Amino acid sequence: MDRISELPDELLFRVLSLLPSAKDVVATMVLSKRWQFLWMFVPKIVFDDSYQDIDYARFSRFVDRSLILHKAPILETLHFKLGKTCGASDIHVWIRAADKCCVRELVIEIDTSSIVILPRSLYTECSMLVTLKLKNTILVDVSSSVSFPSLKTLGLLSVKYPSGDFVQRLLSNCPVLKDLRVEQCPGDNVNIFTVKVASLKSLCLHTSNDRVVEDAHGLVIDAPCLEWLDLLDNTGGFCIIENNMPNIVNAHIDVTYSLPGKIMTSITSVERLDLCLLTSKDAYPVGSIFCRLVYLKICTCETEWLNLLMRVLGDSPKLRALRLERYHACRASQSRPYWSEPSSVPECVLSNLETLEWEDYEGTEEEKEMAAFILRNGSCLKKVTINPISTSLLKKLEMIKDLSFSPRSSPTCRLSFDCCEGDQ
Structure with missing residues (x-):
């Protein structure tokens, strides 16, 4: 001492x-x-x-x-x-x-x-x-103006508000706000959560699955300086982006909106993208190019995930790393993903893709065909790591055998299986 x-x-x-x-x-x-x-x-x-x-x-x-x-x-x-x-x-x-x-x-x-x-x-x-973080509290309304002239970081986790208008007034009185994290909870009194902050650099907006809103509900975002975006909303609804976000570097989009296209066209500058969408057809307009995207993570829980993956691959010429992972449970009535080999190989697969990580690999025909397609055409592949989801050792060995004998375009590609030691 x-x-x-x-x-x-x-x-x-x-x-x-x-x-x-x-x-x-x-x-x-x-x-x-x-x-x-x-x-x-x-x-x-x-x-x-x-x-x-x-x-x-x-x-x-x-x-x-x-x-x-x-x-x-x-x-x-x-x-x-x-x-x-x-x-x-x-x-x-x-x-x-x-x-x-x-x-x-x-x-x-x-x-x-x-x-x-x-x-x-x-x-x-x-x-x-400079930093204010609130959790499980209720904010009261005020007739006088709110004043947070120095606030740069704001966390509102399971907070209940007087109204949606109050949220807008609160944020409008944070003139230098850089980082906003929100977790919407049941009964928060806000149907449309509006974020209009010109100075904002980082936005994390999660909506609780327990939150039930009978009226139209969703998000409105106007943050043109945003660099980091994390959206999680599996309650349906909508998201309106009022201005493009040309400075976005990292984005996590996990939503069940029927029309997510406006979000995707607003983040085409993204370099790292984590994606889970219901649809591939209306995911974003034809012609959108993710010219800076180097890392892509796709959730494999939805029926459309294979089509969504191939579409993003085709629009991401500089992609170097791909990760496939299921982080939502599949619905019991959900149909199997549909795979149709594209008529042309995406540019990134031919000339830039270096790594593929696949968690929760089931070894279905569709998955085997997609994995074989990547191995057969990935001329720059350095490592492919597969983690089978099956608990049966025999089933895992069958999956390993199927992929081990698949032709590989890259002579230096290493095929690894997390379920066992050694590389193939």
Whole structure:
């Protein structure tokens, strides 16, 4: 302990920031005189009222006293993990204290079985915030303007809103927002979630499968500077992209929209694409070219996945890496994918594709024909990795045998099977 105590204050503050809760940090004051006041300057505090099963009244007094005594000129992170008995009045006091401590990152997580309405002071007394993350909370409406002039990162996870108009007003008052993450939950009072943020660089928008909306529902996105997009919505609905996003580098699109074409035509600059769509015919208009795409991941859960794959391959001349993986369960009544060998080989298969990874390979006739097509025409292939889904060793061996004897265009292509050791 003496050797640790000799470390500089700044380093000790960082060490204390790694402790799980404020209670642990404050407890270090008994170690020695050197440690007696260090806890007051720690730049990160986590208050967890479920920690060590303390009663809420004691927890509330502990938070009040800790924030009053805290002396760090800037509090980098203030994180609350609150349970069933927490009330808005306490949060109001703590938010005012957070503003006085010049908090840069504020995180408020509420127990899922609780209903906690956040106070209006959140919108008006946290002008120094750079990061705000809310989980399982309810936001109240405000007649006065919302003000987050410095906010760059915003997380709204299972949050309930007064209305869809409030969401637009909230985002419009975050003039330098760069990173937005949203998880829509049942009963959030927003049928059409609108994101219009000119400064936004990263958008993650997930919709819970439990969310049921009787009226028309969907997304409206206007973020022309976006570089990273993650959309997950398997509830149907729609998505409107009001302006193209020419700076998109990474995109994850997992939706059940009947007409996803506008999304796809807005992200043709993408370099890495993770895709799961219901359809291939209307996935995007003919003539769209993904001229920068080098990595493609396709989900194999839908009947149309093979057609979708061949279409994207044909429109991605620079593709180097392909991964096939099923990350949704197939429906019981779903028909088998249809495979028809194309009349011409996609340019990327002939001249650029280097790796193929295939998870959950079933060895159906359609899959065998597609795999053989890639092996037969992939002149630049370096490695093909197959992970069979079957639990039967005999069935796996049959799959391995079928592919091992398939002709290969590339003499250096290595065929590997995750179910066994060694390469073929």
